[in-house]
Amino acid sequence: MCKHILNAQVAIRAPCCKQWFDCAECHAETQDHRLAKTAEMTLMCKKCRKAFRKDMSNYEESDEYCPHCDNHYVLEAKTPQAVLGVEGDDPRINARMLKDERVKRDPSRSLFGQDLSDRVG
Ligand SMILES: [Zn+2]
């Protein structure tokens, strides 16, 4: 099972190694090569277990449904934690990143600062 997208509705067939993955992260973790990009993805609906192809360069809203069983397979991904590649436009993620940066303060810096302020006259 995919641990990145908990509600994955489709499996993706990687064009490079011809194996099925739940998401690109799964491919990255188990393979030592980059996921090949292709305009025509081969997908498999997890509900009816039937494979179908999608032209990703010409993707429409009606393409979000399985052609066999009409399962709505494009869902907002439920991820256990914030997705990698944090430089998004999501202000919540940005705020959390800034906070983390402030926590990691270099202690040697504050030491130097004290030395300077001690210099009197
Ligand atoms: Zn591959």
Ligand SMILES: [Zn+2]
């Ligand atoms: Zn995954």
Ligand SMILES: [Zn+2]
């Ligand atoms: Zn289906």
